[in-house]
Amino acid sequence: MSELLFTPKSIGPVTVPNRTVFLAHETGFAEDGLPTERDAAYYEARARGGVGLIVGPSSMLVHPSSSNPMYATGYDPEVIPRLEMIADACHEHGTKVFAQLQHTGGEDSGEYAMRETWAPSAVPTQYGYEMPKRMEIEDIEEIKLGFAKTAEHVKRGGLDGVELKAGHDGILRQFISPKYNRREDKYGGSVENRVRLVNEVVEAIRDRVGDEFPIGVRLTLDEMEDGGYDYEYAVEVMRHLNPDIDFVDSDIATISKLYITDAPMHAPLGYTQEYYGGAREILDVPIIASGRINDLTKGNDILEEGRADFVGMCRQLICDADTVRKVRRGADDEVTHCIACNQNCLGGIHTNGHVGCIQTPRSGRETNIPHIEDVDEAPSERRILVVGGGPAGLSFAVTAADLGHRVTLREKEDTLGGQSNIATEIDSRREFGDAVRNLLNQLENRDVTVERGVEVSPSDVDDERWDDVVVATGAREQSPQFEGRNVHRSWDVLRGETVGESVIVFDTNKHAAGVGLAEQLAVDGHDVTLVTTSYHPGDRLEGTNVPPFLETLYEHDAELIEHTTIIGFQDGEAQLLNVYSEEMTTMTADSLVVAARREARTGLADALRERVDDPDSVHRIGDCVAPRLIDKAIFDGEMLARRVGE
CATH class of the missing domain: 3.20.20.70 (Aldolase class I)
Known part of the structure; x- marks a missing residue:
């Protein structure tokens, strides 16, 4: 330059x-x-x-x-x-x-x-x-x-x-x-x-x-x-x-x-x-x-x-x-x-009432969170195992290493990033992956041991000596309330599961998952109908993010049905119920894809707390505490790293 x-x-x-x-x-x-x-x-x-x-x-x-x-x-x-x-x-x-x-x-x-x-x-x-x-x-x-x-x-x-x-x-x-x-x-x-x-x-x-x-x-x-x-x-x-x-x-x-x-x-x-x-x-x-x-x-x-x-x-x-x-x-x-x-x-x-950034917990909180350069290293080095390489685990690992701890991070998948890797399967959200890439760039500059493709069980932890175990195992998408071979979860579709030519996307997530999936299917040439109980699709998205999704959906002739829930799907026919008028209608489609809420993966943390001598040495962060947006995961990770060993 x-x-x-x-x-x-x-x-x-x-x-x-x-x-x-x-x-x-x-x-x-x-x-x-x-x-x-x-x-x-x-x-x-x-x-x-x-x-x-x-x-x-x-x-x-x-x-x-x-x-x-x-x-x-x-x-x-x-x-x-x-x-x-x-x-x-x-x-x-x-x-x-x-x-x-x-x-x-x-x-x-x-x-x-x-x-x-x-x-x-x-x-x-x-x-x-x-x-x-x-x-x-x-x-x-x-x-x-x-x-x-x-x-x-x-x-x-x-x-x-x-x-x-x-x-x-x-x-x-x-x-x-x-x-x-x-x-x-x-x-x-x-x-x-x-x-x-x-x-x-x-x-x-x-x-x-x-x-x-x-x-x-x-x-x-x-x-x-x-x-x-x-x-x-x-x-x-x-x-x-x-x-x-x-x-x-x-x-x-x-x-x-x-x-x-x-x-x-x-x-x-x-x-x-x-x-x-x-x-x-x-x-x-x-x-x-x-x-x-x-x-x-x-x-x-x-x-x-x-x-x-x-x-x-x-x-x-x-x-x-x-x-x-x-x-x-x-x-x-x-x-x-x-x-x-x-x-x-x-x-x-x-x-929140004030400016901030999903990637940087300190932004907008400068009077409460000191610059990492102004924080003394931990009084004693701790040996810490981080289970899960999504945003929460990566955030913890980077900050804990900055503060002088010996960190090992294990991820059961071959790729780090967690749920962010699913979000980036939507073309218009690919840049979302930069939040993980930013953390990975920083991780490479720290002395952190990273082990991919390694699933951690409670017995694995028993066999090793750790001062702290940080569980960042994330969340899973809830299963659809409907059964049938033509009913799909949104994550499975984004991972490559095949759907038919005409698709109903039922959005109970209300953030980017449903409207983003509908956009991607429409761009890929499917005949898309997006159904939501809300006033408009993606109503929990930030206001500036909604219009580009809607513009693309209308550009590709997607049908948007608001104020409506789906109460059944069988033999290619969906039963729709208007949540205000209670009017029933039906609609045919080759596939129904449900973009649902998520549920925390708590099993490992619960099992570890029952086995270790000091349950307080087992910590949960991110979506395995409660599924939320990525800013909370990154915040959880950095804040725990600043506290651990105090």
């Missing part, structure tokens, strides 16, 4: 030490509208990890008409000491920090503040459901003042610059958009007028903070909505931007198409490069690339080819805060690469 990635570059008057950027995103750590110590620790972890520029806090609100409990209220002077805390933490490592300024406009809800939302016109967004208030001129003046005051607070808080959000959500993009801006005054009717608010906000901020403080824009380069603007329109927008703007951070789509903005693994790596590459040809200011960049080798290629000036990463640095530092020292194989599962980053905001 060339050194371009690690060369400094200026954004306005500020010199960024290298070309990597941690992009803005919600953390969920704000309390009472203010950033917290958790924010400071979270950003500091990425600064320690070597990133050149952090854009955060994200979406700092500039006016009371924009309210969201996840965001900091930037217009409140009390934010200043909290920003100082973040600035000091990041500057200690040489990293620059820009805050992102935001007014959510009509893409917000008035429920938190119990007031109306504001927008350029009374046009509801596809994301929201409230009809916003059309802003009057005095409202616009208030918002401009709010942006300026917030920028002043950011500067007083010691941060290095600001980014204005005219991206996938926010009032600035809504003013730019002819779909949402139908005004006929000086703020509407032409591209120049629709860009006016952005440019006047830049002027208002410049008057407050002076010339030595960078101001940039995160700009949506294609709304990708029916009636929304396209890239050609965005080109005209860029040509009308205020020349005082110091950089442009690329974005695409709107919040109603978050599965495009923050695309899951259905989308290829670097899928937005044509957009930021085009912007680089038009604008004479630094351009920040974004869009599923999880490999700094590819990031360096972007710079070498002149498509952008900075490599922006969000989910990759959520996943591995040390990415830049590892690559810089030549430890590329130690990088944990983001797999775009969206489970604990975007999904975590809504389920």
Whole structure:
């Protein structure tokens, strides 16, 4: 790799030490509208990890008409000491920090503040459901003042610059958009007028903070909505931007198409490069690339080819805060690469209340879980047997080895990975296997004895001396409640069991298993009907993951039947029952495949605890405790490794 990635570059008057950027995103750590110590620790972890520029806090609100409990209220002077805390933490490592300024406009809800939302016109967004208030001129003046005051607070808080959000959500993009801006005054009717608010906000901020403080824009380069603007329109927008703007951070789509903005693994790596590459040809200011960049080798290629000036990463640095530092020292194989599962980053905001990563327990928990480099080795080396080479067992083995224990891992299959190997039989989920590959790469760099194709019995453990036995034997898919040679379990089908031309997939799993199998069968040419009791297929999946599955199913003419259970299948005929109307119907098919829930494999752990002298030396982790998603397995493994021997 060339050194371009690690060369400094200026954004306005500020010199960024290298070309990597941690992009803005919600953390969920704000309390009472203010950033917290958790924010400071979270950003500091990425600064320690070597990133050149952090854009955060994200979406700092500039006016009371924009309210969201996840965001900091930037217009409140009390934010200043909290920003100082973040600035000091990041500057200690040489990293620059820009805050992102935001007014959510009509893409917000008035429920938190119990007031109306504001927008350029009374046009509801596809994301929201409230009809916003059309802003009057005095409202616009208030918002401009709010942006300026917030920028002043950011500067007083010691941060290095600001980014204005005219991206996938926010009032600035809504003013730019002819779909949402139908005004006929000086703020509407032409591209120049629709860009006016952005440019006047830049002027208002410049008057407050002076010339030595960078101001940039995160700009949506294609709304990708029916009636929304396209890239050609965005080109005209860029040509009308205020020349005082110091950089442009690329974005695409709107919040109603978050599965495009923050695309899951259905989308290829670097899928937005044509957009930021085009912007680089038009604008004479630094351009920040974004869009599923999880490999700094590819990031360096972007710079070498002149498509952008900075490599922006969000989910990759959520996943591995040390990415830049590892690559810089030549430890590329130690990088944990983001797999775009969206489970604990975007999904975590809504389920856990804060950002996180399925592969990295520490991510989002920096104040509670110390960096492994800061943890002392165990006071005494323990000899540990790990039974099971799925994500839980691998996670334990890597961390336990880091802490100085002697670890032997045994897996009954010839291949490590556990249930992840089944998930990756779905073409669109193959990248899920990188979670295991990341662990395997790290395992190869540790002194761990790995024995494949070895099934462990209780008597085997009796014959050897172990300080601890960690059982990570996973789970099995439950058997279908129907019998017959044309009834199959989803795992068996993914492993190669043959099904007929017409297939009913009955999804009682409700996560990726059922909808993913249905997608794969449809792509392979089967006539597929997906039946679920839910409101839509895959309703327990993260929101950004559902639309790509549905798009593929509809593209291949699959039939989707919601609100329905199957109560019988015999002689190629399924009996269907609507769970609300209780109406009975029948459907014929060659095969019925049931994507069911899972049940824990507890037998080995139970037997060992009855045989060993110290039952507390036998530990269960992952799905053999209770079947859950992969993040819990990896979390279980790492946390036990940190505790064992205490």
